[in-house]
Amino acid sequence: MSSAVFDFGAERVELAHGAGGRSMADLIDGLFKRHLANAWLDRGEDSAVLDRPRGRIAVTTDSYVISPFVFPGGDIGSLAVHGTINDLAMVGARPRALTAGFILEEGLALTDLDRIAASMAAAAVGAGVAVVSGDTKVVERGKGDGLFITTTGLGEIAPGVELAIDRIAVGDAVIVSGTLGDHGVAVMSRRAGIAFETEILSDSAPLHDLVATMLEAVPDLRALRDPTRGGVAATLNEIAAARGIAIELQADRLPVREGVKGACELLGLDPLYVANEGKLVAFCPPDAADVLVAAMRAHPLGRDACVMGSVMDGPPGLVELETGFGGRRVVDWLAGDQLPRIC
Amino acid sequence: MKYVDEFRDGRLAKAVRAQLHAEADPGRSYRLMEFCGGHTHAIFRYGVQDLLPASVEMVHGPGCPVCVLPVSRLDMAIEIAERTEVILCSYGDMLRVPGSKRRSLLKAKADGADVRMVYSAADALALARANPDREVVFFAIGFETTTPPTAVALKRAVDEGLTNFSVFCNHVLTPAAIASILESPEVREIGTVGIDGFLGPAHVSVVIGSEPYEFFAEEYAKPVVIAGFEPLDVLQSILMLVRQLNEGRASVENQYTRAVTREGNLRAQALVAELFELRKDFEWRGLGRVAYSALRIKEHFAAFDAEAKFAPAERKARENRECKCPQILRGAAKPHDCKLFGTVCVPENPIGSCMVSAEGACAAYWTYRRHETMRRIA
Numbered sequence: 001m002s003s004a005v006f007d008f009g010a011e012r013v014e015l016a017h018g019a020g021g022r023s024m025a026d027l028i029d030g031l032f033k034r035h036l037a038n039a040w041l042d043r044g045e046d047s048a049v050l051d052r053p054r055g056r057i058a059v060t061t062d063s064y065v066i067s068p069f070v071f072p073g074g075d076i077g078s079l080a081v082h083g084t085i086n087d088l089a090m091v092g093a094r095p096r097a098l099t100a101g102f103i104l105e106e107g108l109a110l111t112d113l114d115r116i117a118a119s120m121a122a123a124a125v126g127a128g129v130a131v132v133s134g135d136t137k138v139v140e141r142g143k144g145d146g147l148f149i150t151t152t153g154l155g156e157i158a159p160g161v162e163l164a165i166d167r168i169a170v171g172d173a174v175i176v177s178g179t180l181g182d183h184g185v186a187v188m189s190r191r192a193g194i195a196f197e198t199e200i201l202s203d204s205a206p207l208h209d210l211v212a213t214m215l216e217a218v219p220d221l222r223a224l225r226d227p228t229r230g231g232v233a234a235t236l237n238e239i240a241a242a243r244g245i246a247i248e249l250q251a252d253r254l255p256v257r258e259g260v261k262g263a264c265e266l267l268g269l270d271p272l273y274v275a276n277e278g279k280l281v282a283f284c285p286p287d288a289a290d291v292l293v294a295a296m297r298a299h300p301l302g303r304d305a306c307v308m309g310s311v312m313d314g315p316p317g318l319v320e321l322e323t324g325f326g327g328r329r330v331v332d333w334l335a336g337d338q339l340p341r342i343c
Numbered sequence: 344m345k346y347v348d349e350f351r352d353g354r355l356a357k358a359v360r361a362q363l364h365a366e367a368d369p370g371r372s373y374r375l376m377e378f379c380g381g382h383t384h385a386i387f388r389y390g391v392q393d394l395l396p397a398s399v400e401m402v403h404g405p406g407c408p409v410c411v412l413p414v415s416r417l418d419m420a421i422e423i424a425e426r427t428e429v430i431l432c433s434y435g436d437m438l439r440v441p442g443s444k445r446r447s448l449l450k451a452k453a454d455g456a457d458v459r460m461v462y463s464a465a466d467a468l469a470l471a472r473a474n475p476d477r478e479v480v481f482f483a484i485g486f487e488t489t490t491p492p493t494a495v496a497l498k499r500a501v502d503e504g505l506t507n508f509s510v511f512c513n514h515v516l517t518p519a520a521i522a523s524i525l526e527s528p529e530v531r532e533i534g535t536v537g538i539d540g541f542l543g544p545a546h547v548s549v550v551i552g553s554e555p556y557e558f559f560a561e562e563y564a565k566p567v568v569i570a571g572f573e574p575l576d577v578l579q580s581i582l583m584l585v586r587q588l589n590e591g592r593a594s595v596e597n598q599y600t601r602a603v604t605r606e607g608n609l610r611a612q613a614l615v616a617e618l619f620e621l622r623k624d625f626e627w628r629g630l631g632r633v634a635y636s637a638l639r640i641k642e643h644f645a646a647f648d649a650e651a652k653f654a655p656a657e658r659k660a661r662e663n664r665e666c667k668c669p670q671i672l673r674g675a676a677k678p679h680d681c682k683l684f685g686t687v688c689v690p691e692n693p694i695g696s697c698m699v700s701a702e703g704a705c706a707a708y709w710t711y712r713r714h715e716t717m718r719r720i721a
Contacts (some may be wrong), residue, residue, distance in 0.1 A: 252353075261344050267462070268701075315714055325574050326356050327390015329711040332690075 013108040018138030031114055032134060035121040040097075040132035048132035050097060053156040058093035060084060061152040067341040069116065069146050072186045073201030074277075076149055077120030082204050082277060083228070083343060084153040085127050089208035090224045090280065092163040092215060093155025098124065099133040100151050105144035113147065120149075127206040129153075155208075161215060165239050165283075167222040172311040173289035174247060175282040177210065177296055178203070178304040180232055181260045181274030187342055188263065196266070200259040205278030210301045214282065217295030222283040226276070228343055230334050232308075233272040235281055236319045237333045244316035249309035249331065251324035272321075273334050275342045283311065350573030351389065359578045360394040367396040367585050374400050375584055376674050377542040378521060380407030380702025381572045387711035389574035399581060402538060402674040403707075405520055405629055406547075408485040409436045409700035410672060413626040414660035416513055417442040420482045422655040423511060424448060424456040429653075430470060431511075432461040433482035436700045441693060443660050448482075464489075464496035464510075471500070471508035480649045481510045488546040490514045490638065491611040494618050497640070497647055511649035512640050515625065517547050518555045519636035523627070525563050529675045538674060540584040542577065543569035545599050552607025556595045564593045571599040618644060628662075628696055629672025668695035671704050678708040685709060 016023040033041060040048035062084050069076040085095045100120070104113065124131055131151075182203040189198045207226065214221055227235040236247050256264075256271045264271050278301060284292050289307050296302030312318075319331040349355075367373065377383055383403045386392055392401060405411050421442055424431035431448070438448040438460060452458040457477075461467050464481055471479035483493045493510060500508040521541065524530060530538060543556055548569045556567040566587035570580030580598040587593065597603050618641060625637030640648040649655075662668075666688070667681035678684050678697070688694040690706055697703035701710070 258344060261347075265344065265347060318714055323388070323390045323574075324353050325351055325389040325391070325394075326353050326360065327393035329387060329390050330713050332710045332713070 011110045013104045013106055013110065013113065013138055015106055015138050015140065018104065018136055024136065027136065031110070032117055032136070035117040036124070036131045036134070038130040038132065040130065041134070048097065048099075050132070050154070053096060055159055056157045058088050058091050058155040058157055059152065060087040061150065062087060063148060063150040064343060065145070065148050065341050066187065066343050067145060068187075068190050069112075071190050071202055072198075074204040075116055075119050076147065077116035077118075078123040079204050079277060079343060080149040080151045081120055081123035081127065081129075082206050084151040085129065085206040085208055086226045086277075086280075088153045088155035089206070089211045090163070090226055091157065092161035092211060092224070093157045093208070094212070095127060095129040095153055095155045095206075095208055097132045097154045098129055098151050100131050100149060101135040102137070103144055103148040104136065104138045105146055106138055106141040108146050116147070123206070127208065160219070163221060163223050165223045165225075165243055168239065168243055168245065168283045168311060169222070169285070170245065170311050170313040171286050172222060172283045173286050173307050174236070174249070174309040174311065175284065175289065175293060175296070175305060176232065176255065176308045177207075177280045177282070177302045178278075179255045179257045179260065180276060180279070181256060181264065181271035183277040184231070184274035184342055185260045185263045188267070196263065198259050198263060200257060200263070203276055203278035205301055207278065207280055207301060210280070210296065210299050213295055213299045213302075214292060218284055218288045218292045220285055220288060221292070222285070225281050227279060227281055228275050228277060231271070231273040231275055232281060233270070233319065233331050234334055236331065237317070240319050241317040246312040246314050246316065246318040246320065247309055248312050249319070249321045251321050253306055253308045255304045255306060272331060277343065286310070347573070350571065350575045352575060355575055356394060356578055359575070359582055363394075363399070363578070363582045363585065364396050366582070366589065367398050368589065369396065369398050372398050372400065373585055373588055374402055374537050374539050375542060375581060376402040376404045376524070376538045376540075377570075377577070378404035378406040378517065379542075379544045379547070379572075380410065380700065381545060382542055382570065382577055383407070383704055383707050384702050385572050385574050385577050387707040391574050391577055394578060395581065399585065403671070403704040404524070404674060405627070405672040406486065406517065406544060407697070407700050407702040408489070408515070409440055410668065410696040410703045411515065411520075411627045411629060412437075412440070412484055412513055412696065413628045414442050414662060415626060415657055418660055419655035419657060420511055421446060421448060421451050423480055423649055423653050424451050424458050426478070426653065428478045430457045430459060430474060430477050430479045431482055432459045432467040432470060432479065434462075434484065435460045437482060437484060439693070440696055440699045464492045468496045468499060468505075468508060471505055475507060477507060479508050480653075481508070482513070483510050484513045486515055486517050486544070486547050487550045490615050490619070491550060491608070494614045497618050497644065498614065500647055501644060506646070509647050509649040509652050510640060512619070512638060514619070514638045515627065516636050516638070517544055517551070518558075519633050520627065520630060521559055523630045523633045523636070524673055525559065525565070527630075527673055527675075529673060538565065539588055540566040540568070542580050542584070543567045543595070545570060545572045545576070545602070548599065548603045548607065550608050550611050553595050553597050553603055553605050554607075560593050560595045566593045567595045569595070569597045569599050569603050571602070629669040663694050666695040668697045668705070671697050678705040681705070685713070
């Protein structure tokens with residue numbers, strides 16, 4: 001397939017690119033298929049037809065509206081792949097296929113769209129998964145903010161894998177796979193009105209391989225969650241409320257990069273509430289915690305893994321932090337928006 | 344992080360705690376008011392009260408800029424924001440505070456007003472430069488800490504001859520508020536609220552210096568210790584207050600020596616004096632009208648004064664009668680004394696201003712100590 005149909009330097013997305021005519025076919029063939037080509041997409045049918053997997057099927061969907069759509073360490077394309085893969089990984093599923101829906105705003109530079117499609121393709125290849133079906137719509141200028149992407153993921157869960165929050169028990173260790181708040185701070189550093197200099201990159205990454213490593217080391221792993229919007233605090237509050245348990249954290253153990261600490265001091269944020277896109281929180285039986293952390297640390301995406309707390313029997317819904325100063329405090333839900341459109 | 348971790352060191356805290364427990368007399372009570380929301384926040388965020396002897400009680404003061412802004416002024420800001428030519432900018436917390444009919448700047452934004460969150464007055468100025476066809480209004484709030492940055496932005500706008508930038512000035516003054524609390528009936532006449540000493544402001548004092556507090560120490564015989572905002576600063580300052588009270592002294596001491604001098608930042612004071620003048624009086628949430636307690640932009644700079652430019656109507660606003668923010672801001676009630684606390688009024692749906700700002704006493708009780716606070720209510 002040739003890209004000769006576009007002069008990316010000059011052209012922008014027009015309403016015709018979503019109208020179903022020749023222009024739309026050119027956009028799909030000249031841009032999307034060029035990057036995302038695979039056997040299913042190339043067939044050009046209305047649906048991709050997949051073979052039946054052996055295990056159970058996991059399905060998830062997520063929309064990405066992040067602003068700005070290019071940020072240090074990634075862009076909306078790679079994020080749309082990683083984020084959805086991670087939702088599959090949290091139930092122990094291996095990603096099998098993704099679909100992608102694009103809502104483009106009239107006027108979006110085709111060079112930007114090309115870069116995002118390329119980054120999406122690289123992320124998919126890196127994770128060993130194909131985008132098997134897609135859709136493109138164009139909205140008038142001012143009705144969207146560049147582009148939005150929705151991805152749906154299909155995954156396969158191997159027999160014997162049971163990850164669910166209702167398996168969490170009192171006494172379980174609460175483990176985090178690495179440093180907190182990298183994604184949120186990286187995105188924030190490029191926001192109009194806040195922009196600051198930082199070397200922090202988004203942690204956006206696919207976690208299914210780390211999860212496979214963890215399941216191999218500790219088959220009895222109870223549950224996993226990826227702490228995206230609202231950070232670790234939101235994730236733990238959701239679980240504590242849903243399960244009627246309490247969770248206790250030790251502030252001294254929380255892994256936070258110096259750059260993230262500094263940005264949070266400056267902006268009055270708490271890293272516990274800042275978004276991550278390549279981290280997970282794991283619950284495991286206390287006697288398996290050391291084995292699990294060791295296995296995670298041997299994996300490139302779990303190098304900074306550590307036990308950050310444990311599950312207590314109550315009061316139900318309480319997430320509490322030992323402050324490291326000798327006192328205690330509640331780690332509450334986030335009220336309002338700490339930072340909108342972070343993913 | 345250098346210069347931060349040292350002041351949050353748990354081992355040092357243990358040593359100060361031991362000293363405090365050894366010196367505080369269990370036979371008497373020490374009711375200490377931390378004036379600033381910044382101190383309230385540090386106390387709760389690091390669990391400082393878990394380290395205090397039973398005889399020491401912290402009373403939370405009114406030093407939370409968002410909390411003390413009266414509904415009538417917020418209504419005026421919303422009125423300005425609703426003008427089609429206006430971009431109104433302010434600090435994050437301010438956008439969520441409910442005004443009359445529970446309408447906030449965020450709700451006005453959802454209805455189409457152009458309201459933007461900024462991190463500094465300079466950002467608002469940059470918006471004005473970037474949008475020459477719009478009127479950019481900076482909704483300025485805060486104590487002496489945030490006044491100099493507003494003054495800098497204002498001065499630059501004057502020097503650049505910007506015609507589309509103005510400030511809706513709500514800057515207030517700390518010493519006037521402390522005097523108002525010490526003169527309040529609960530403290531002076533009824534004696535229902537005892538305040539034995541003050542933890543003096545950190546950042547405010549960097550600007551105004553420690554001298555303005557000497558009057559309180561002398562006139563009202565209350566010790567004042569100017570304290571930094573880190574938890575170790577707070578703990579050490581409490582120890583310093585306990586020592587003064589034990590020795591029967593009432594003087595101004597400065598714990599925050601790494602930043603505060605007796606005379607303060609003279610350049611900042613001069614710039615503020617160049618652009619602003621005292622208002623005869625100003626309404627405070629909780630304290631009512633307090634004489635000479637706020638600043639307004641001098642008439643010479645009226646072209647940059649949003650009050651002069653847009654003349655928003657100042658209407659008397661009604662507050663929820665059950666809301667105890669006024670008493671809480673004076674130290675006359677605790678959040679759990681309020682019927683609305685934790686039932687109707689929660690951070691997601693704040694009724695009173697003390698629940699909105701992270702520096703407000705109600706938000707701190709709810710966010711950081713909810714479980715034990717609710718047990719006390721039950």
